[in-house]
Amino acid sequence: MSVIVSLTVEDVRFPTSRELDGSDAMNPDPDYSAAYVTLRTDDGPDGHGFAFTIGRGNEVQCAAIRLLAGSVVGRDVEEVCADLGGFSRSLLADSQLRWLGPEKGVMHMAIGAVVNAAWDLAAKRAGLPVWRFLSRMTPEEIVGLVDWRYLTDALTPDEALDLLRAAEPGRAERAAALEDEGYPAYTTSPGWLGYDDVKLARLACEAVADGFDLIKLKVGADVEEDVRRLAVAREAVGPDVRIAIDANQRWSVPEAIGWLERLAQFDPWFIEEPTSPDDVLGHAAIRRAVAPMRVATGEHVQNRVVFKQLLQAGAIDVLQLDATRVAGINENVAILLLAAKFGVPVCPHAGGVGLCELVQHLSMFDFVAVSGSMRDRTIEYVDHLHEHFAAPVRSRRGRYLPPKEPGSGAEILETSRHRFRYPDGAAWSAES
Amino acid sequence: MSVIVSLTVEDVRFPTSRELDGSDAMNPDPDYSAAYVTLRTDDGPDGHGFAFTIGRGNEVQCAAIRLLAGSVVGRDVEEVCADLGGFSRSLLADSQLRWLGPEKGVMHMAIGAVVNAAWDLAAKRAGLPVWRFLSRMTPEEIVGLVDWRYLTDALTPDEALDLLRAAEPGRAERAAALEDEGYPAYTTSPGWLGYDDVKLARLACEAVADGFDLIKLKVGADVEEDVRRLAVAREAVGPDVRIAIDANQRWSVPEAIGWLERLAQFDPWFIEEPTSPDDVLGHAAIRRAVAPMRVATGEHVQNRVVFKQLLQAGAIDVLQLDATRVAGINENVAILLLAAKFGVPVCPHAGGVGLCELVQHLSMFDFVAVSGSMRDRTIEYVDHLHEHFAAPVRSRRGRYLPPKEPGSGAEILETSRHRFRYPDGAAWSAES
Incomplete structure (x- = not known):
């Protein structure tokens, strides 16, 4: 069994405001930044992910990601990669962290960064770019990726299956x-x-x-x-x-x-x-x-x-x-x-x-x-x-x-x- | 002139989960917590405020509050207390921090904690509980507290003035x-x-x-x-x-x-x-x-x-x-x-x-x-x-x-x- 041995976070910022790149009516001076996460395993490539911010506050975004280490480090890599739906739902289910959103803002983006790092890991282990890795999943596997709570009045898992099956032939x-x-x-x-x-x-x-x-x-x-x-x-x-x-x-x-x-x-x-x-x-x-x-x-x-x-x-x-x-x-x-x-x-x-x-x-x-x-x-x-x-x-x-x-x-x-x-x-x- | 000399943050948590106080269908084991902020001035009472969380993540909430110190420390106390509308809008206007919401989740609650600490400070300096402090404001002053952006399709400042004036006599x-x-x-x-x-x-x-x-x-x-x-x-x-x-x-x-x-x-x-x-x-x-x-x-x-x-x-x-x-x-x-x-x-x-x-x-x-x-x-x-x-x-x-x-x-x-x-x-x- 291989495990995720560490989750590390880096505060990376590019001084883009010096050239007014990215300036708009709401954001006059962004410094494009990444709260950057690396998942390391004991037997293969690292997984990388990040939340994008525009400067100040990137350290808070980093702190939120770091908080998720306890839910990730020590987990079985093959299990995580084989059930990315379950992995993402397990991070969303922490009720104490959910209170900080729920499902929005800093804490939600932190979960996004870690979930995406797991996808990077899984796709690298499969030797595929993510778009191909996703595109090879069955309709049932794709439906299993989703947290269906709060969606079924607009779209049910069965309707999603029908959509995905209709697109399978091409x-x-x-x-x-x-x-x-x-x-x-x-x-x-x-x-x-x-x-x-x-x-x-x-x-x-x-x-x-x-x-x-x-x-x-x-x-x-x-x-x-x-x-x-x-x-x-x-x-x-x-x-x-x-x-x-x-x-x-x-x-x-x-x-x-x-x-x-x-x-x-x-x-x-x-x-x-x-x-x-x-x-x-x-x-x-x-x-x-x-x-x-x-x-x-x-x-x-x-x-x-x-x-x-x-x-x-x-x-x-x-x-x-x-x-x-x-x-x-x-x-x-x-x-x-x-x-x-x-x-x-x-x-x-x-x-x-x-x-x-x-x-x-x-x-x-x-x-x-x-x-x-x-x-x-x-x-x-x-x-x-x-x-x-x-x-x-x-x-x-x-x-x-x-x-x-x-x-x-x-x-x-x-x-x-x-x-x-x-x-x-x-x-x-x-x-x- | 008196100034705000410091903004300090404390991570305070009560182990309420031990007795299942506060358990519900979404939050089985909350530890009621406060990301607690104190504003100190050089000439009077402190101002206190907090964001409420339910345990894990309170440190991230604290980090977000700490980030606001730069926008608060050194400000003129009388100016802040005399224009709490302007004070709150100045915190909301930091575009780099706004990106982390906008206006939601951890960063928004952090602003709320600091704004409320300024209210505590202002009311204490006026010698009044906040409800009385607010209730003595004129309709114009109350309307001036609000950030009207995104509201005017439902309520305009003039309509709010009418409401407040109608309630003045009693x-x-x-x-x-x-x-x-x-x-x-x-x-x-x-x-x-x-x-x-x-x-x-x-x-x-x-x-x-x-x-x-x-x-x-x-x-x-x-x-x-x-x-x-x-x-x-x-x-x-x-x-x-x-x-x-x-x-x-x-x-x-x-x-x-x-x-x-x-x-x-x-x-x-x-x-x-x-x-x-x-x-x-x-x-x-x-x-x-x-x-x-x-x-x-x-x-x-x-x-x-x-x-x-x-x-x-x-x-x-x-x-x-x-x-x-x-x-x-x-x-x-x-x-x-x-x-x-x-x-x-x-x-x-x-x-x-x-x-x-x-x-x-x-x-x-x-x-x-x-x-x-x-x-x-x-x-x-x-x-x-x-x-x-x-x-x-x-x-x-x-x-x-x-x-x-x-x-x-x-x-x-x-x-x-x-x-x-x-x-x-x-x-x-x-x-x-």
Whole structure:
């Protein structure tokens, strides 16, 4: 029998605020960070996972992950890898820790990081990238990954089985198509608020030259500025490239509706996070008011229960799940199944640090084994910080190419972890 | 000028799980705990506040509070006390920390603990208990306490002003009535799942003898057990005492509806937490199905945005705010205003450690200056751990008596903090 012998946590932060990369109307100065967890076993590869944060507070996120060591260290590796559903449910079932959420915020993201590290471990032991590892599971195994509590009024395990069985026949063909063509991407690189017009126009043109047919701009700080920047971007890319906009939760519901009336002239492909991610009914009201403009949210949606309601209420046109906000791959599988049931396309949030590396596996699994479709689907792409990863994303002409390396993509190079460790790594200590 | 010279945090835990006090279907073995914060100034009383947790993870909650020291230490005490709205908004506005929620879970509760400590400080400096301190504010000052973001589709500042002005004339009379008669309470002491039938019947009879006309029983672990225990309780208290039931989030929506069909014969006064506190639409569906049984929730509702939706959706008959789950008194003032607008009675969650001491101030303020009513309103009362507080709750014949001591009620005696400090206090080190 082999066991998990340790769970260690590292506080890794990249000083991205120095260049205003990632600046938006809500988050002016993020330092992209990872509360990074490593599971070691006595007989094989390590498992890596992380929660993504934007700087201060990453140490609290690390402390929350460390708290889970007692529930993980000493467990039988083969058992964990053979029953990742049971593993994730066992972490969620600790009632004292559940009180800190329940199922939201710091403690929920901590569980997500550890669950994802177990997936990395399991996929590496199987010699497969996570998207393939998931795509080889039977419908019954996939259904067994999910914590069904609070879901059955919208989706039952039997309905999920039917969905998954319906998608079974085409799996091999779609996996081959992925290898050939990759998966659609869109880019936010031009659109950060901290960039001036020249940089915005230049980066927008470069994005189109690189093959992207959808770019995204941050909005929400000042409506006149937004009108001006959207005009600059539209002029730079021409009428055929789609432009999405992202308000990062800046608005109340009536404010969102008024502001979007001004921006509708630029025909945004979707408006992302117009208001609080908690406001299911608010998103539904905004969607009704701004139709046919499409409404998107999800990067800050705390768990499957809120996604369930966004779908039940007809509040969103685009579901933007995030790889590290919820309780790991298991909860994201539940969210993919819900989206498939309601026929809403999933366009994951990415960027930050390592989110592209992680989340591509979920979209590719969705294409192969769940929705079976790429229609209206695209993964956010930001060309930042990939060089720090053991298996960095590969993209070509505006598409993600499917990862070939075993695991989840979460592993950060040891040299980078060392250099950007907070506060004592060279990147930080040089500052003081 | 006087300043806040320090913010210190203590991890205080009471080993309540040893007696199964507080056991319910979701939380079998809580150790009631406080992540306890003290603000010291250079010229007056300390301010105390805490986040309530149930054991493991209290250290993470403490770490989150500690993180706020940088935003608090060195601030001008008079400025903070004169603008508690601005103070609370400044803590909520840190975008890097906001990412860890946003506005939910560990980081949000940390802000709540610090905000409440500032209220304790301000009220002590004014020589008033918090309920009186709040009740002397003008409608404009009260409206200025609130973070209005995400609320205006349901309640505008002007509407709140109208509500508060309408309640102004009767303030003095109602404060006097409070002094004379106290505020209604109900008790959960008999109803914990860990108690056997004999103890349940005995405690239920004692509660009635003590003057309570509403008791609450935990349900949700086993439906046959629930039927049996409700029959025991009903036999013990007779037909005229109301019995509420509390499922602590155990059920999915269809399960709640089926289970409650079995329990309806006992005419529960309300069903509390039938499902996930995140599930606005789920509560609305349950309420429609089990009417006229009343639906209650709130102790785990993360913030004002979710309360807003519960009210907008007609999902609850009883709003159970909690003193330490949201971002402190300021956010709870917003929640009281929302409840008043929608005409839903507020019956706060209490118990735990210190929640009775804190939350009574909010209900009393609501009676004096917001809703102006006690009708269908009652505060949970559990007779646990009050002896550890500098100003313990006083009750008489099933009613809370209004606190007279200056401050918020949060201060735990230094001897108790010392003895129950985790892990090195005598109450814990004796265990090993």
